[in-house]
Amino acid sequence: MTKDNLNLRREKLKKNLNNLSNGKPFLSIIFSGSSHALDRFVPDSTFFYFTGLEIQNASYVILFDGQRFYDALFLPPPNPMRERYEPIEISSGHLDKSGNADSTRKKAIRQTGFEAVHSNYELMDFLTKPLNIVKEIYLDFSIPQGAGSESAAAFYKEIREKMPHIVPKNLKDIAIKLRNIKDSSEISKIKKAVEIAIEAQNAIMDILTPGIYEYEVEAVVKYIFTRRGTQRESFATIIGSGKNSTILHYNQNRKLIGKNETVVxxxxVQKDGYxxxxxxTFPSSGKFTKEQRKYYEIVLEAQNLAIKTIKEGVTISHINKVVAEFYKSKGVAQYNFxxxxxxxxxxxxxxxNVDEPLMEDSxxxxxxxLYNQSRRIGFRxxxxxxVKKNGVEIISRDLIKDIAEIEKRLSKPRKKIIF
Ligand SMILES: [Mn+2]
Incomplete structure (x- = not known):
């Protein structure tokens, strides 16, 4: 992520907040979160969007005093005891006796691209000083996803308690609005993440066979992900065979895969933050049964129809409606979950929101x-x-999905799961 992109994002945020507060002074705080002792740290996604940083207990603060914006990054101060437990690449450093940034702080300024870096010790002071002029504070009210959500909630609660007379406002909607349109660096990161996911799907097609456990398939997926240098799955991998293929978020992955089952x-994977x-959905035995084939063809047709519908200005609600109507015409509406x-x-x-029109570069x-639970057949x-002005670019187009292509690939000799 280039610093230019990040600066542009922060400029847009400031402009939006300025509009919302009608040019009146305001404060805005976005907290990065923190992880439990042995958990891998996942920064709050909004913090990451505006800073590109994965630093625990950091805050991005904007102060608008009615005239100009002060943009500041607050970081944990150097702490040798903590550094025995976790690598700390960027810390706030200190001010020297004459009030200048020491070399650690200078390094933090250089590496983060922020003009001002402060220590967390200075945070409450910075926030409470302009309280005679600031009437509004923008915080992310929603509990951020992932690890660190408790610490973020506690952090925002503390801020609100210390400033009881200030009107808290939600920053999330603005952040989400900006995040709706991806810039070129974001799209290229998503493309990389998709490439790795395709590699994992291809690996599944090489090993899938009745008689292995769902978790063995998951192991192959995780192997690919980790080998490609990623640190986390986008969500817990779902390998659902037979009746599990009809349970949308089945991620226990404990079942032995049987013959002639559908395997969803x-x-x-998250790569560089995206x-x-x-x-x-694959046939466990390499070929779809006649009944399975019927469902698969309908789902594939529904997907093609949806893809043809998508372009700038269309809403997700509309896409849902188009597919629902198509399913109705095929007599399978009751299996659409x-x-x-x-x-x-x-x-x-x-x-x-699903009612927001899609934008170019969303x-x-x-x-x-389609999920027929009584027949134990699920397809996705x-x-x-x-999203483009007049259509879409399918990022994952290299991953096969036609029945003939899938069955051909699955007819090849099965690879053993040995590394
Ligand atoms: Mn999804």
């Missing part, structure tokens, strides 16, 4: 499914697309 493989999310699309980005479900999934086909 829904997986994604998620992929791809689903394919969920919406077709969600936004994809730093969060696997980038939280944009990135969404297209994932219709999911691709990731960039």
């Amino acid at each position: 493989c829904d997986l994604g 998620c992929s999310d791809l689903t394919r 969920h919406g077709v699309s969600h936004h994809l980005g730093i969060d696997v479900h980038d939280g944009i 990135v969404i999934t297209v994932e219709p499914g 086909i999911e691709d990731d697309v960039v």
Whole structure:
């Protein structure tokens, strides 16, 4: 992520906040969160979007005093005891006796691209000083996803308690609005994440066979993800066979895969902060049964229809409606359990409302499914697309999905799961 992109994002945020507060003074704070002792740290996605940083207990603060903006990053101060437990690449450093940044702080300024870096010791002071002029404070009210959510909630609670007379306002909606449109660096990161997810789906097609456990398939997925240098899945990988293929978020992955079952493989990985999310449904024995084939063809047709519908200005609600009507015409509406699309980005479900018109360079999934629970047949086909003015770019186009192609690949000798 270049510093230019980050600066541009922060400029847009300031402009939006300024509009919202009608030019009156305000404060805004975005907290990065923190992890439990042995957990791998996941920064708050909004903090990451505006800073590109993965630093625990850091805050991005904006102060507008009515005349100008002060942009500041607050970081944990150097702490040799903590550094015995965790690597600390960037810390706030200190001010020297004459009030100048010491070399650690200078390094932090250089590495983060912020003009001002302060220590967390200075945070409450910085926040409470302008309280005679500031009447509004923008915070992220929603509990951030992932690890660190408790610490973020506690942090925001403390801030609000210390400033009882200030009107708290929600920053999340503005952040989500900005995050709706991906810049070129974001799209290229999502493409990388998709590439790795495709590799995982291809690996599944090499090893899938009746008689192995769902978790063995998951192990192959995780092997690919980790080997490619990623640190986390977009969500817990779903490998659902037979009746499990009809349970949308089945991620226990404990069952032995039987003969002639449908196997829903829904997986994604976060690479450089951005998620992929791809689903394919494979026949465990290499060939779909006649009944399975019927469902698969309908789901694939529904997906093609959805993809043809998507372009700038269309809403996700509309896409859902188009697919629902198509299913109705095929007599399978009762097996349609969920919406077709969600936004994809730093969060696997980038939280944009389904009634918001899609924008050029929004990135969404297209994932219709059908689930006949009594027949133990579930199907989902999911691709990731960039929305364009007059259509889409299918990022995951290299991953096969036609019945003939899948059956051909699955007819090859099975690879053993040995590394
Ligand atoms: Mn999805």
